[in-house]
Amino acid sequence: MSREVIKRWRSFLYVLGALTLLIMAIVAIGLQQLDGEISIRLKTREFLAPTTYWALPDSIHVQNLWKKSEIQALFKSHLYREVLTLDELKTASYLQRTCDSPPFNLTGDELNGKTCWYFRLPETTHPALKEFRQQAFSMRSTSGAERNSGVQPYGGGKVSSEGVLDDSEGSEILQAWVLPRQGQWTATDEVRFEPQRVAQFVGGKPLLQEWTPLGEIPTTCLNSVLGIEDPRFLEHSGINWRGLARAALVNLMSGRFAQGGSTITQQMVKNFFLNSEKTLSRKARELGMAVLLESKLNKDQIFEIYLNIIYLGQSGPFQVHGYSAAARHFFQKRIQDLNLPECALMAAVLNSPGTYDPFTNHEKALKRRHLVLTKMLNNQMISEDEMQAADQAPLPVSNRHSVDESAPYFLEAVHRELSQSESTLEGLQVFTTMNLRAQEAAQRSLLQQLLELEKSNGAVGKLAKSGLHLEGIAVSLEMATGRILAAVGGRGFRTSPFNRILDGKRQIGSLAKPFVYLSAFEQDHSLTPFSTITDEKTSYHLHRQVWTPENYTKKYFGEVSLTFALKNSLNAATAALGMKTGIPLIVSNIHKAGVDSPIEEVPSITLGAMDLKPIEMVEAYLTLSRFGNRIKPRFYEWLVRSQVGAFGTSTVSEQAIEHVAVNPVQALDRDSTAMVLSMMKQGVQSGTSQAIGKSGFSWPAAGKTGTTSDYRDAWFVGFTPWDMTLIWVGYDQNQSHHLTGATGAVPVWLPIMKILSEHRPVNDFPWPEGMKHEQRPTPPDTEPVDLVTR
Incomplete structure (x- = not known):
């Protein structure tokens, strides 16, 4: 060989060596950077700081x-x-x-x-x-x-x-x-x-996840994952080179990324550190990180993280991550209680949750589960008899709580309140006051009534066909505590996220009338529910204007008892009583009850000519129903801030716990509110909301309907000695719907309150000490009724 050839070879080897060293240096630097990313991410545990919302x-x-x-x-x-x-x-x-x-x-x-x-x-x-x-x-x-x-x-x-x-x-x-x-x-x-748990958010994204130590996950579940995903997991050092080569050959022959050849370690890296992007650069990072991860964590730690973060499906708007959350999602079970066919199905689903979802793709889920069981049999993890029995087991049926469309209204109210007081929501556990059965009942009852009205009511149906749909709200409370048990701010959050409970402002109509009678009782102690007032068409001349309130039926009854006037929602009689009592006192009592919005002191407020937020009326009527004792309605009652420890464990210090206190204040005259409440009971029995009494609703109840001018708003607030529910039905565009509180709102109220009352004793209201019961007719009615007086 000539010197020239040797020289050329020597130069080539020098260049090759230099390139090799350069590549090794680049790889070393890259691995060092990847090592840093792994260390930081494992240290910060970013995926373990969720904001979790719990039901009552x-x-x-x-x-x-x-x-x-x-x-x-x-x-x-x-x-x-x-x-x-x-x-x-x-x-x-x-x-x-x-x-x-x-x-x-x-x-x-x-x-x-x-x-x-x-x-x-x-x-x-x-x-x-x-x-x-x-x-x-x-x-x-x-x-x-x-x-x-x-x-x-x-x-x-x-x-x-x-x-x-x-x-x-x-x-x-x-x-x-x-x-x-x-x-x-x-x-x-x-x-x-x-x-x-109602909802969970991680980094602002809706996500369901529970951390479970590896030792609490059934061995059958562990084997099913290993059998289908990575039988050599305990043997390799993060990469299965044979599987990777086989996948590369398949991909080369198909001309696309048909297989990944990923080990559990690689899948853990992809789900925790990277993403699902199918590129060579992402795959190279995945391989490097897998090798490095195996040097930092043992097999149990890797498997534990993998089983707690892997994506396994969708529950409404919430992603389901990890085996514990998936066990509840698919089977309504704790992970510890899963059997062989259930574990096999979970292992089947994790390969492609959308494709093998048992709720939507029954046949594909069955075939994939059969493949998992076959792999387990081939790897001697189960016997032939166990496989055949598991193969015959039925797939689960969806049994998810149906609050996906309405719970966001409730949670949005909680989030809004917390955002005003909490610097960060990460790691916060919020124990809300939501009663899941009440929330479901409120959502179902409201939507059914709106759909029924659009089907059976000609005016409402005509507007629906033109694209204008009736809206509504439902809010239920526990009166003793002020807990808001259900809050539905519209017919569906996805299509209409505007929270009408907090942000809507509507005329309240006849919901204002009980405060007129309350103020009259407070001002004149000689008045009782049996006292009379004249119901006649009257014009009032004020500031060069004339106001002439009319009864909805255009019928006037002359001399009537206060009870008759309130239960039948007579405008003329109520306006006369309000003018005699004085507008400032009425406005003052409405504010004392819980309304913060400004109210103009004009005569028409006696009939509800004021725009208020529904949440204000919730608080005002809660005060009224508690005999003038005011407490703040609340969407949550406990906050717990958790500090995340290693691999999903969390610690809670006493300083991280906050309880929302109930601070009652006697805001309205007790005896006056008691008399008004006894009059409102008659409204349920024989007044504008008598459909409740006739329906067989057996619990004592009181309430008031509300209908505004031109039939733009339909209201009803009704309560038992235990619970209260407010209903509003109307259009966001303020269109007339020709519905009253009795025809539009009461039918929504009844199913909700039946659910809330089903276990309650049938006891009367706890009337204040010193009040007495009298049975007398309430003119023009001639039948005696039981009312509370001073």
């Missing part, structure tokens, strides 16, 4: 009426296991037994007809529940004597010849007890279940 815990109150089957269904809905002895009572389990054990300790005849229930909550961060080790309550069938004395059985059923109701009727809850982790059994008014 389900509860069972003393004196409430429940069927045994309903209690069992409630335990089942919370995924509790039934056990047979107290020794077996562990977390998320319950026991039904005789009442001869603590804290009841009944003997002999005391045991007759009584059943006691014990249960233990799963782990929860709810501040009022996390210290409870055990809870218990007792119940018994209601006898005929008690039924006649005012304690009504659920459903108003018949009493057997033995004087005891069976499960078709309902039983009274007698006692409730809690056992703290450190302490003795303590009597209480209610037992409560752990709250259910």
Whole structure:
């Protein structure tokens, strides 16, 4: 070989060596950068700082009426296991037994007809529940004597010849007890279940995710993932070179990215550090990161993160990430309780959640699950018999809460309030006051009524065909606490995200009238619900203008009782009483009740000629229904700020817990509001909202309809001694719909309040001490009615 050739080869080797060193340097720098990215991301745990919203815990109150089957269904809905002895009572389990054990300790005849229930909550961060080790309550069938004395059985059923109701009727809850982790059994008014999660946001994105340690995930689930995704996971160092080569060959032959050949480590890198972009540069970063990750974490840590972050489907607007969230989404189970066919289905879904979603792609999900089971059999993870049994198991049926369209209204109200006081929402657990059943009932009832009106009402139907759709709101509260149990701000958040509860301003119409009568009672102590006023067409001359209020029916009754005038919503009589009482006092009382918007002091406000926000009317009527005792309605009651620890664990310090206090103030005259409330009861029985009384609604109720000029707004606010619901129906464009409060709003109210009242005792309102009941006619009615007077 000549010197020239040797020289050329030597130069080539020098260049090749230099290029090799350069490439190695670039790779080293790249790996160092990737190593830095991995270290920072693992340290910050960005995916573990969600904002979580919880519903109000389900509860069972003393004196409430429940069927045994309903209690069992409630335990089942919370995924509790039934056990047979107290020794077996562990977390998320319950026991039904005789009442001869603590804290009841009944003997002999005391045991007759009584059943006691014990249960233990799963782990929860709810501040009022996390210290409870055990809870218990007792119940018994209601006898005929008690039924006649005012304690009504659920459903108003018949009493057997033995004087005891069976499960078709309902039983009274007698006692409730809690056992703290450190302490003795303590009597209480209610037992409560752990709250259910309503929504979760990570970085502002709707996402459902629960962190579960690897040791709590069933081995069957782990094997199903390994069998279908990465059988050599425990052997390789992050990359399966044979699988990668096979995938490269397939991709080369097909001319596209048909296979990825990814290991679980690579998938964890893609989901946690990178994205799903199919490019060579992204794949190169994935390979480098996979090798580096295996040097930083052991196999258990990698597998644990993977199973907690992998995308597994969609629940309405929320992405479902991780095995625990997916177990609840698909099976309404805790991850620990999944069996072989369920684990196999989860492993089938994770490859392509959209393609193998069992709720929407039944056949594809079955085939993919069969493939998973086959892989498990081939890898000797299951037997032939186990595979055949699992292969025959049915797929789950969607059982998701139907609050996707309405819950955003509620959550938007919570978010708006929190944004004014919290510097950041990351890591915040918000325990809202949302009652899931009430929220679902409010959403369903409102939408059904709006659709029915568009179908059956000619004027409303004509507007609907032109593209103008009727809107509405529904807000329900628990009167004792001010908890807002349901809030539906429109017919659907996706199509109409405007929150009419908080931001809408509408004329309130006849909803103002109870405050006219309240102010009259407050000013003139000689007045009672039996007092009379003249109902006649009258003109009032004020500031060179003439105001002539007219009754809706154009009919006038002459001398009428105040009760008759209010229950029938007579404009002329109410205006006369308001003018006699004085406009400033009426406006003042409306403000005291909870209205902050300015109100012009003009005579027409006696009939509701004022634009107010629905949330203001909610607070005003809450004050009225509480005999003038004002509390602030609230969308949430606990805030817990969690600090994220390693691999999903979180810690909570006492300083991170905030409780929304209830600070009641006696804002209105107690006796005056009591008399108005007793008059409003007559409205439900024989006035403008008498459809409630005629419907068979068996709980005592009071309320007021509201209809504005030209039939632009239809209102109803009604309440029992326990709960209150406000309904509004109308058009955003302020079009006339020819509906009244009775025809537009009351039909929405009834189904909601039946759900809220179903376990409530049928007791009358807790009238203030010192008030008395009188039974007399209320002219022009001749039948005596029971009213409360001073």
